[in-house]
Amino acid sequence: MKMKKVSLIIIVLLLVAKAYSQESVDSHFGLRYTFSYDYELKQDNSFSAMHHVPVCFYRLKAHELYLGGQYTYVLQPTQSTNVVYQNNAFGVNIGYRYYSNELMENLKFFGQFNYSVFRVEFDEYQNGPPFVQSRQKFVVENTVSMGMNYQCSQNLNCFIGVGIGSFGGFFLLLDDFNLSNYLGLTYEF
Numbered sequence: 001m002k003m004k005k006v007s008l009i010i011i012v013l014l015l016v017a018k019a020y021s022q023e024s025v026d027s028h029f030g031l032r033y034t035f036s037y038d039y040e041l042k043q044d045n046s047f048s049a050m051h052h053v054p055v056c057f058y059r060l061k062a063h064e065l066y067l068g069g070q071y072t073y074v075l076q077p078t079q080s081t082n083v084v085y086q087n088n089a090f091g092v093n094i095g096y097r098y099y100s101n102e103l104m105e106n107l108k109f110f111g112q113f114n115y116s117v118f119r120v121e122f123d124e125y126q127n128g129p130p131f132v133q134s135r136q137k138f139v140v141e142n143t144v145s146m147g148m149n150y151q152c153s154q155n156l157n158c159f160i161g162v163g164i165g166s167f168g169g170f171f172l173l174l175d176d177f178n179l180s181n182y183l184g185l186t187y188e189f
Contacts, residue, residue, distance in 0.1 A: 010056050010067075026061045028188045032068075036182030038141065040167060047167060047178075048075045051116070053093045057186075064097040072118045082125045089139075091118025099149065106151040112161065114143045114180075141167050143180045157186040 011031070032055050039048035055068030072089040095114040102108055121136040147161020163180040 028059045030057050030059070030186055030188035031055070032057055032066060032184060032186045034182050034184035036180055038143070038165075038167075038178050038180040040178045049073065049089075050075070051093075051182075053116075053184075055093060055095075057097075059099075059188075062099045064099070065095075066097070067092075067094045069093070070116055070118055072120075074120055084123045084125070086121040086123075089118045089120045091116055091139075108149045108151075110147055110149055110159070110161070112143075112145045112147065112163070114141075114145065114163070114165075116141045139167055141165060141178070143178070145180060145182075147182075149186075155188050157188070159184055159186065 032053075034051070034053040034055070036051045036053065037048070038051065050073045052071045052073075053068060055066040057064050057066035070091045070093040072091060073087055074085045074089055075087075076085060093114065093116040095112060097110050097112045100109040117138060117140050119136055119138050121134065124133045124135055125131065126133070143163040143165030145161045145163020145165075147159055149157050149159040151157050160183045161181070163182075165178050165180060167178055
């Protein structure tokens, strides 16, 4: 419920700021929805997640900053293990995107740095008492990616991209290395 209120307040503030700001061809506010699938590239493929990310962004020329909430659906490990994840997790997503010049009509490439933090809950099973322990941890995911943005109309864009990153706290830890692919829609005001 708090997430809905915060999102509504951010949208209203963006609309008011856009209404009272000077017009600039190179400046845009907007909303973006991204669906991504991230999985850990380890020998046991132990962690993968699907993210639904609605964000608000501000773009000035080729630079863009965005911030929003995130719903994550955690997939169970592929091999039998003593850890069983709760599927639902919520968090925060923040990032930076840089757009290239237009390559073809309405088509641009972009580079992106994405940073998300979400809390996962899981049950850990063991042979002796207590047989099950409920735990939780914060997952910090950071990803560097590149993609293509296609402008469908004056205000609507669609995009697709791939990236590499880490589920560890620091960028590109090789023991928590992950691959990410995503697609989404952008609406600019």
